[in-house]
Amino acid sequence: MVLDRWYSLIKNCDTVLASITDEQLQKEIVPNKNRGIYLLGHLIAVHDEMIQILGLGDKFYPELYEPFLKTPDRSVSEIPSPKELRAFWNKQNELLAQKFDSLQPAEWFQKHNSVSAEDFIKEPHRNRLNVLLTRTTHLSYHVGQLMLLR
Amino acid sequence: MVLDRWYSLIKNCDTVLASITDEQLQKEIVPNKNRGIYLLGHLIAVHDEMIQILGLGDKFYPELYEPFLKTPDRSVSEIPSPKELRAFWNKQNELLAQKFDSLQPAEWFQKHNSVSAEDFIKEPHRNRLNVLLTRTTHLSYHVGQLMLLR
Numbered sequence: 001m002v003l004d005r006w007y008s009l010i011k012n013c014d015t016v017l018a019s020i021t022d023e024q025l026q027k028e029i030v031p032n033k034n035r036g037i038y039l040l041g042h043l044i045a046v047h048d049e050m051i052q053i054l055g056l057g058d059k060f061y062p063e064l065y066e067p068f069l070k071t072p073d074r075s076v077s078e079i080p081s082p083k084e085l086r087a088f089w090n091k092q093n094e095l096l097a098q099k100f101d102s103l104q105p106a107e108w109f110q111k112h113n114s115v116s117a118e119d120f121i122k123e124p125h126r127n128r129l130n131v132l133l134t135r136t137t138h139l140s141y142h143v144g145q146l147m148l149l150r
Numbered sequence: 151m152v153l154d155r156w157y158s159l160i161k162n163c164d165t166v167l168a169s170i171t172d173e174q175l176q177k178e179i180v181p182n183k184n185r186g187i188y189l190l191g192h193l194i195a196v197h198d199e200m201i202q203i204l205g206l207g208d209k210f211y212p213e214l215y216e217p218f219l220k221t222p223d224r225s226v227s228e229i230p231s232p233k234e235l236r237a238f239w240n241k242q243n244e245l246l247a248q249k250f251d252s253l254q255p256a257e258w259f260q261k262h263n264s265v266s267a268e269d270f271i272k273e274p275h276r277n278r279l280n281v282l283l284t285r286t287t288h289l290s291y292h293v294g295q296l297m298l299l300r
Contacts, residue, residue, distance in 0.1 A: 001280045005287055030180055030298045130151045137155055140287040141294035148180045148295065 002108075002133050003100060009139045010093055013043070016147045017089070022082035024149045034073045036149050039142050040085050041068035044092055050135050053112050054128050056099045060092055108132070152258075152283050153250060159289045160243055163193070166297045167239070172232035174299045184223045186299050189292045190235045191218035194242055200285050203262050204278050206249045210242055258282070 017025075017040070025036040034042075045068040048059040059065075067076035080088070108129040111120040120126055167175075167190070175186040184192075195218040198209040209215075217226035230238070258279040261270040270276055 001275050001283055004275070004280075005283055009287060033298060125151050125154070133151055133155055137159060137287055137290040140290040144291035144294035145298065148183060148298075 002129055002136065006100075006132060006136045006139075007097075009136060009143060013089075013139065013143045013146065016143060016150070017086060020146075020149045025082045027149060029145050029148050034145075036146055037079070037082055037085065038068060038073035039146055040082075040089060041079065043139060043142055044085065044088050045069040046135065046138060047092060047096065050131060051096070051099065053114050053131050054099075055113050056103075060095060061088055064088075103128070152279055152286065156250075156282060156286045156289075157247075159286060159293060163239075163289065163293045163296065166293060166300070167236060170296075170299045175232045177299060179295050179298050184295075186296055187229070187232055187235065188218060188223035189296055190232075190239060191229065193289060193292055194235065194238050195219040196285060196288060197242060197246065200281060201246070201249065203264050203281050204249075205263050206253075210245060211238055214238075253278070 020036065025040065028035050029039070041064055044061060045064040048061055048064065049069070051057055051059060064080075067079045109124075109127045111117065111126065112128050112131050114131075115123070115126040170186065175190065178185050179189070191214055194211060195214040198211055198214065199219070201207055201209060214230075217229045259274075259277045261267065261276065262278050262281050264281075265273070265276040
């Protein structure tokens with residue numbers, strides 16, 4: 001059910017991205033808030049962190065951490081173009097689907113890398129599935145904002 | 151985990167609502183899109199429908215269906231004030247928490263009212279938990295929009 005939600009929202013985001021131009025993506029969602037391009041880079045950076053937290057390998061785009069996760073919009077002047085970010089987004093989703101497919105159901109209930117073995121005994125809900133769930137609601141939050149650019 | 155996510159997002163929404171005035175709530179999130187007040191009424195109406203789908207009783211505010219769910223923003227001229235909607239929201243969350251508390255874990259995996267018994271045999275993921283999950287990502291989507299009013 002959580003994977004279904006994840007893929008549905010990735011698809012929603014794809015639909016929104018397909019309906020807005022690179023020029024629209026450069027605009028702020030509302031005055032003095034994040035630009036569309038920042039939100040797209042932010043989603044890729046957060047999903048990249050998720051790969052590590054889930055113990056599924058290294059980040060695909062570690063260079064996005066600084067401009068899209070560590071610092072707010074417009075802190076870093078040199079960022080990838082909308083076209084490059086769109087390509088990263090598509091490639092990342094393809095690779096994420098492969099990684100998710102490789103996990104057996106029980107493996108989703110195993111601990112993730114941001115919780116200690118001791119804490120996991122006391123808090124078994126801090127498992128991989130919960131990481132995917134929080135990233136799913138995070139994705140939904142920003143898709144709701146991106147669609148306002150249309 | 152899903153209930154945790156639900157309550158976290160209700161809390162996020164409470165924080166956003168507490169940080170915006172009734173006047174701000176009357177504004178459109180971006181020009182020609184929904185007003186804040188419509189999104190608040192919409193969330194209450196959707197959560198009210200959820201009560202029925204989960205088989206947990208009747209809607210608390212059936213009068214919100216027409217102006218906030220069936221029709222787009224500004225279709226109905228007479229709608230509750232921001233103050234009234236805020237009160238409905240708080241009361242509904244109190245009552246929803248009581249209803250959710252009354253369910254045993256296994257009951258979340260039972261079928262909901264929008265799926266037939268036949269279909270549920272073939273698609274057992276169409277259970278109550280899945281309804282709560284989809285409403286949780288729906289809530290997150292609109293909280294992301296409401297926070298832009300700040």
